[in-house]
Amino acid sequence: MASWLSTDTKVVVQGLTGREGKYHGLAGRDYGTQVVAGVTPGKGGTAVEGIPVFDTVHEAVAKTGANASLLFVPPPAAADGIMEAADAGVALIIAITEGIPVNDMIRAKAFLAERPGVRLVGPNCPGVIRPSAKVKLGIMPARIHRPGKVGIVSRSGTLTYEAVGQTTALGLGQSTCVGIGGDPVNGTNFIDCLTMFKDDPETEAIIMIGEIGGSAEEEAAEWIAANLKKPVASFIAGRTAPPGRRMGHAGAIISGGKGTATEKVAALRAAGVLVADSPALIGETLMQAIKG
Amino acid sequence: MKVHEYQAKEILRRYGVTTPKGHVTDSPEEARQIAKDLGGKAVVKAQIHAGGRGKGGGVKLAKTPDEAFEAAQKIIGMQLVTHQTGPEGRKVKKVLVEEAANIAQELYLGITLDRAIGKPVLMASKFGGMEIEEVAHRDPSAILKEPFDAIAGLAPFQARKVAYALGLTGETHKKAVPFLLALAKAYVETDCSLAEINPLMITAEGDVVALDAKMNFDDNALFRHLDIKEFRDLDEEDPLEVEASKFNLNYIKLDGNVGCMVNGAGLAMSTMDIIQYAGGSPANFLDVGGGANEEQVKNAMRIILSDPHVKGVLINIFGGIMRCDVIASGVVKAVKEIGCTIPVVVRLEGTNVEEGKQILRDSGLAVIPADGMKDAAEKIIAAVKKGEN
Numbered sequence: 001m002a003s004w005l006s007t008d009t010k011v012v013v014q015g016l017t018g019r020e021g022k023y024h025g026l027a028g029r030d031y032g033t034q035v036v037a038g039v040t041p042g043k044g045g046t047a048v049e050g051i052p053v054f055d056t057v058h059e060a061v062a063k064t065g066a067n068a069s070l071l072f073v074p075p076p077a078a079a080d081g082i083m084e085a086a087d088a089g090v091a092l093i094i095a096i097t098e099g100i101p102v103n104d105m106i107r108a109k110a111f112l113a114e115r116p117g118v119r120l121v122g123p124n125c126p127g128v129i130r131p132s133a134k135v136k137l138g139i140m141p142a143r144i145h146r147p148g149k150v151g152i153v154s155r156s157g158t159l160t161y162e163a164v165g166q167t168t169a170l171g172l173g174q175s176t177c178v179g180i181g182g183d184p185v186n187g188t189n190f191i192d193c194l195t196m197f198k199d200d201p202e203t204e205a206i207i208m209i210g211e212i213g214g215s216a217e218e219e220a221a222e223w224i225a226a227n228l229k230k231p232v233a234s235f236i237a238g239r240t241a242p243p244g245r246r247m248g249h250a251g252a253i254i255s256g257g258k259g260t261a262t263e264k265v266a267a268l269r270a271a272g273v274l275v276a277d278s279p280a281l282i283g284e285t286l287m288q289a290i291k292g
Numbered sequence: 293m294k295v296h297e298y299q300a301k302e303i304l305r306r307y308g309v310t311t312p313k314g315h316v317t318d319s320p321e322e323a324r325q326i327a328k329d330l331g332g333k334a335v336v337k338a339q340i341h342a343g344g345r346g347k348g349g350g351v352k353l354a355k356t357p358d359e360a361f362e363a364a365q366k367i368i369g370m371q372l373v374t375h376q377t378g379p380e381g382r383k384v385k386k387v388l389v390e391e392a393a394n395i396a397q398e399l400y401l402g403i404t405l406d407r408a409i410g411k412p413v414l415m416a417s418k419f420g421g422m423e424i425e426e427v428a429h430r431d432p433s434a435i436l437k438e439p440f441d442a443i444a445g446l447a448p449f450q451a452r453k454v455a456y457a458l459g460l461t462g463e464t465h466k467k468a469v470p471f472l473l474a475l476a477k478a479y480v481e482t483d484c485s486l487a488e489i490n491p492l493m494i495t496a497e498g499d500v501v502a503l504d505a506k507m508n509f510d511d512n513a514l515f516r517h518l519d520i521k522e523f524r525d526l527d528e529e530d531p532l533e534v535e536a537s538k539f540n541l542n543y544i545k546l547d548g549n550v551g552c553m554v555n556g557a558g559l560a561m562s563t564m565d566i567i568q569y570a571g572g573s574p575a576n577f578l579d580v581g582g583g584a585n586e587e588q589v590k591n592a593m594r595i596i597l598s599d600p601h602v603k604g605v606l607i608n609i610f611g612g613i614m615r616c617d618v619i620a621s622g623v624v625k626a627v628k629e630i631g632c633t634i635p636v637v638v639r640l641e642g643t644n645v646e647e648g649k650q651i652l653r654d655s656g657l658a659v660i661p662a663d664g665m666k667d668a669a670e671k672i673i674a675a676v677k678k679g680e681n
């Protein structure tokens with residue numbers, strides 16, 4: 001499968017009438033993305049700079065043919081917004097909202113599990129961009145991107161921009177960049193993105209940016225060792241972070257000692273991934289990985 | 293958000309979890325009276341937001357009301373140090389005075405989210421009490437893990453299975469099943485991120501009782517639990533962190549001397565990494581977050597500067613949802629209002645970067661501009677070192 005974004009991507013912005021929704025929805029349109037609709041319950045019939053606003057996602061899809069959603073709904077209602085988009089048949093949902101309750105996300109994920117054709121990216125993420133198709137669903141600054149060959153996946157938003165900036169400066173450019181978000185329960189994971197990059201003809205090399213906590217990086221490392229031939233560079237944020245102040249023991253027991261930066265770096269290196277020691281060296285490390 | 297043991301037990305009792313009888317107090321006199329009412333023998337327990345109190349001397353058995361008075365007098369006001377408080381310890385304001393139980397067996401129960409599967413997991417072990425982490429480390433198989441559906445809740449068959457695995461039989465097993473179901477229900481319905489009973493006591497009479505209770509709550513869900521939100525104890529938190537949270541800033545105080553203001557947790561962590569990589573030491577973690585406004589940025593700057601250890605500030609912004617012009621005008625306002633005499637290095641990149649840089653240039657302030665993270669880290673460390681000489 002190639003990139004999840006193409007020139008056929010038609011976007012409905014959930015929360016288009018809000019401050020961030022409007023700002024980033026219009027920025028996406030300026031970049032070249034087809035932003036065809038907005039949804040805000042109670043504001044149906046209005047418009048934002050020529051983009052029609054509907055009361056429901058179902059109506060927006062029926063009237064405009066939207067096939068992707070960019071979601072800025074406030075946290076208490078955001079998981080409901082994700083389920084609404086999925087129910088309306090939107091195949092790609094990019095949830096930008098930060099601060100959604102974990103239990104709400106568990107519910108939304110169970111809802112999505114019954115709709116295998118739907119992909120959720122995020123929440124609490126910067127979104128997805130494909131410079132060659134001029135499609136941007138997210139809050140990333142467009143001007144730092146260039147069409148190119150590096151696929152970037154990251155748990156951290158702003159750190160993704162760092163990697164983008166460095167690959168642009170080195171003249172490599174980006175194929176597709178995905179921010180999967182830092183929340184404990186989210187949609188698309190590292191392996192989903194790596195699988196896409198593996199099959200994406202535009203992607204020739206990969207940057208994977210992780211951070212301390214959880215075991216997603218360790219799982220990705222195993223997958224890379226078994227499945228991926230394209231060069232991969234990585235960076236793990238939080239190597240010098242002090243151990244989080246805990247109370248009780250359950251966190252330590254459930255993680256079974258996994259989740260430290262040292263463990264993640266070791267797992268990635270064992271899988272043949274070059275890991276940058278400094279966030280300023282992500283681009284250079286990828287250059288080394290490409291040279292082999 | 294964390295709560296005290298006595299508050300966690302209050303919440304759990306609403307769901308039908310059995311706890312020992314007892315009351316919380318900040319007065320040794322009252323502790324004596326509570327012990328008397330409980331029949332004389334009591335346990336006096338320090339209430340702080342950290343585990344390991346028993347080992348640190350914060351849990352004392354009193355055989356008489358007078359002993360309860362003495363224990364309370366010792367514990368209230370003490371600086372209790374445990375492996376979870378850090379070396380400075382935590383000042384104890386209150387004690388929980390509880391009936392002394394007749395312990396036959398101490399087991400372990402915990403529920404937390406398993407991120408790998410996106411489900412809550414009930415953990416249980418026969419080896420409860422103060423050594424549980426060592427047990428988990430030495431013999432992970434001694435901890436049973438039962439994931440359950442957060443929507444449907446823990447199923448009765450799962451509770452039965454776990455109770456049998458704990459070696460409980462007969463009447464005790466019959467009491468353990470509703471205990472487990474109540475604990476799981478409390479975890480889900482109050483949006484916990486942690487609910488832990490260590491030890492879960494089996495009494496000599498075969499009763500099942502929560503001797504200790506620790507609960508943490510999902511901050512993002514507190515809007516629907518206003519009663520629990522009331523339990524927040526600001527004294528248990530760092531004053532600067534409390535101040536930061538008023539402005540929705542994610543600030544964690546550290547020991548170094550380079551103050552940091554960054555947007556995004558990942559970039560904030562890597563900024564700390566690169567400061568150390570360049571030979572410095574960060575004074576804090578501060579994520580101004582996604583859509584921060586000028587007011588928040590101004591307060592972020594004020595909070596960083598109010599830490600007396602800070603000898604220089606590194607502002608590292610890669611604007612996406614956060615716009616550089618907003619950051620720049622917030623910083624300028626803060627510096628002008630507070631008057632800042634230490635070096636400030638600013639690295640701006642991303643959305644509205646030119647407007648942001650222009651605002652800094654026009655301000656007439658002596659901020660040092662930087663290109664990229666590495667340059668920024670090196671410049672602030674050089675400036676701080678120069679200031680020290």
Ligand SMILES: Nc1ncnc2c1ncn2[C@@H]1O[C@H](COP(=O)(O)OP(=O)(O)OP(=O)(O)O)[C@@H](O)[C@H]1O
Nearest residue numbers: 335343344345346390391392393421422490491504
């Ligand atoms: N009401 C009680 N009656 C008898 N013994 C008790 C009582 N409460 C606590 N204890 C004893 O004190 C020990 C320590 O108490 P508790 O577990 O509440 O605190 P803690 O040390 O902070 O816990 P942790 O080590 O799990 O962080 C228990 O393991 C138990 O043996």
Ligand SMILES: [Mg+2]
Nearest residue numbers: 421490491504
């Ligand atoms: Mg305990």
